[in-house]
Amino acid sequence: MPTHPGDEPHRHRRMAESFGVDAERYDRARPRYPDALVDRIVPAGHGSGPAVLDVGCGTGIAARQFRAAGCTVLGVEPDERMAEFARRLGVPAEVATFEAWDPAGREFDVVAAGQSWHWVDPVAGAAKAARVLRPGGRLAVFWNVPEPPPAVAEAFAEAYERVAPDSPVDVRATPRRAGDGYWSLLTKAADGIRGTGAFGAPEQWRFDWEVTYTRDAWLDQLPTQGALTRLPPDDVSRVLDAVGAAVDAMGGSFPMRYATVALAAERLAGIIGR
Template identity: 90%
Template sequence: MPTIPGNEPHRHRRMAESFGVDAERYDRTRPRYPDALVDRVASRADTGRPPAVLDVGCGTGIAARQFRAAGCTVLGVEPDERMADFARRLGVPAEVATFEAWDPAGREFDVVAAGQSWHWVDPAAGAAKAARVLRPGGSLVAFWNVPEPPPAVAEAFAEAYESVAPDAPIDVRATPNRGGDGYWSLLTKAADGIRGTGAFGEPEQWHFDWQATYTRDAWLDQLPTQGALTRLPPDDVARVLDAVGAAVDAMGGSFPMRYATVALTAERLAGGTGR
């Protein structure tokens, strides 16, 4: 994931709320999450009833639908009305608000989940809010799909993006195949925010490796849903896609993509309500 200098993406609200520009494409092309992670989240609450999951930054409801299929009840919170509307049309109840400003109206949950979204939440305020809406023993689980594109594909994207948006506040070279620093620093900030509440046990990390194969067309279909491109003019997006497409063509028209799905989770302590 390209990163924003300073590692405070939650302050860049225009980018955070830009993904609804093409919600249908986002839902169609973004990768799902490993069944092992979904099952592990669903099993965090051993209550004898369906676990109640609050999906923070639910987007179009990708993770929410997976949790529902695993037997959970799910409520989404999403700041972009376009994304929330798409989620609702697919059966996911979603309320429009940033998580920090959202009113839980006395509702409590077994799991606060955030798929590909916790970096858009203030790590301190978000963790405190999660503590307030979680039942004792409930879990906060933030997780991301981390792609590791082949070097030729990543380099083509970086060079083309820097040529069309040289002043953008995004480090497009901070990709996982260059060390993953963008993600690990976000995990560190998220963990610090959780510890700062005094309401959770020590955070732990989960890691799931998997792989997908992308054709040229499939990868170029997904690229415009990424935050680096959602606010660029169409002609600039086309230039980036042309460059990346040429790189994929040179690889034979498709490539394997390694993914690591990384998660940070912590359990709410009895009596821990956040500071």
């Protein structure tokens, strides 16, 4: 969820490292990524077992999708609780911020970041990706962007503003169309990539899809969002009660439209990143 205009999400380290408060719920409730995205990042015929570095891997949601596509995957995750959960599900994960992580001479065919690149300094992160990617390798950063029905979004915003009026999270920034509110993140990421001088022109991709949430399923996911991970339990319950009432008024379920937005760039050969 976007912070207030002008903020730099990667500087909000406490929020960035708050998601492990309930890693099991995060892994259970957060949406996966479209297969078409994974196939485009690592297309068929790329080779045997391309090596993927998953930046901010969390519990390994994207990492497991890359593994299912035949990749070998290493995760980098600043939250030990999330990294440990990923390891339990078979994803090797090293604990560090990407900017400070030591690749120890390792190189990769893909550097991917699902729902996490906004927590990485876009300039230092792109330079680090350039250093660890093989020539012809790909940097791909992507987000699942929800477009909740107006009644659900409004119930959340009103309840959240009551319990957390001083929060840096802008809950009124819900876009009219899924993806609109994330173009500033894509722009910052693209600027960082271009600044390295080590990548070809970044490409923007978008994948639209829809899922139906029951009341219980949506209330299970809400506490995993950055707006709520640092609130006291009583405040979280107040927000969930308000949103639950809105979903009940819609018949107990609702369709959620998602746009998965991505930015991808190829590592150039013979270029030393800045």
